Amino acid sequence: MNNIKGSTNVVGLIGDPVEHSLSPSMHNAAFESLNMDYIYVPFNVKDINLNSAINGASSLNIKGFNVTIPHKINVIKYLKELDPIAELIGAVNTIDFKNLKGYNTDGLGCIRAIEEVTSIKDKKVILAGAGGSSRAIAFYLAKSNVESLNILNRNETKAKNLALDVKNSKLIGNISYGNIDNIEKYLKDADILIDTTPVGMNPHNNDKPIATAQMFHEDLIVNDIVYNPNETVLLKEAIKANAKVIYGIKMLLYQGIESFKIWTGIEPPIDIMENALKENLNTN
Numbered sequence: 001m002n003n004i005k006g007s008t009n010v011v012g013l014i015g016d017p018v019e020h021s022l023s024p025s026m027h028n029a030a031f032e033s034l035n036m037d038y039i040y041v042p043f044n045v046k047d048i049n050l051n052s053a054i055n056g057a058s059s060l061n062i063k064g065f066n067v068t069i070p071h072k073i074n075v076i077k078y079l080k081e082l083d084p085i086a087e088l089i090g091a092v093n094t095i096d097f098k099n100l101k102g103y104n105t106d107g108l109g110c111i112r113a114i115e116e117v118t119s120i121k122d123k124k125v126i127l128a129g130a131g132g133s134s135r136a137i138a139f140y141l142a143k144s145n146v147e148s149l150n151i152l153n154r155n156e157t158k159a160k161n162l163a164l165d166v167k168n169s170k171l172i173g174n175i176s177y178g179n180i181d182n183i184e185k186y187l188k189d190a191d192i193l194i195d196t197t198p199v200g201m202n203p204h205n206n207d208k209p210i211a212t213a214q215m216f217h218e219d220l221i222v223n224d225i226v227y228n229p230n231e232t233v234l235l236k237e238a239i240k241a242n243a244k245v246i247y248g249i250k251m252l253l254y255q256g257i258e259s260f261k262i263w264t265g266i267e268p269p270i271d272i273m274e275n276a277l278k279e280n281l282n283t284n
Contacts, residue, residue, distance in 0.1 A: 107140030109255025
């Protein structure tokens, strides 16, 4: 752990709960490896205390926060400025206290994870789920010049509403929606499947996956943003089909890297942060 001094810069996480967050491990590992006088601390903040937490952090000269459930939307009213894509998404997961500006790095984290494997430009993408994570990813996909985006959800109205919001941003023209129960017919022509649903998340490791091996083709890239367990039921099916898989830990890693850069202006060591995450998840 870093040697804390009077000069130490503080960044952290606000949410409720925060006890199981993996962010402190990866950020503090990066600060230590770079010999930076920073420390990352999680703070449990109840809804009723959100405004006072932001004001207090400003007064205490805290440099930055990550923001998690349930504050990603409500925190916006206490900020002075929003990054344009965070404004479109309508949610913030990173605050820079230099100018009290909010950002959303979740979608960018997902894009960077995929781009380790392939360029996302001109790809046909299926996005499963229509919740907060899906919303963040959808806007970044639209901004990344994908050929098409199809949003699938069991509640089709939610999928439709998200598709309309993204279409109205004028970042993408070719966007559609459908019911996740019909995913097989959509997968035939898809290049990338991103699953943002909680299906298979610990402790429900043996849930029925949203798609099975016989629905996949070998050229498909399958990204599940769930990171606990590391190998979800969906990714197990993708591996059976010889499809390329991207683990949820990668999105967690890259959204954290983007936050780190916002606070410090420095590109952190990816391997150090990834190893810290894996160590805490007990994965290989």
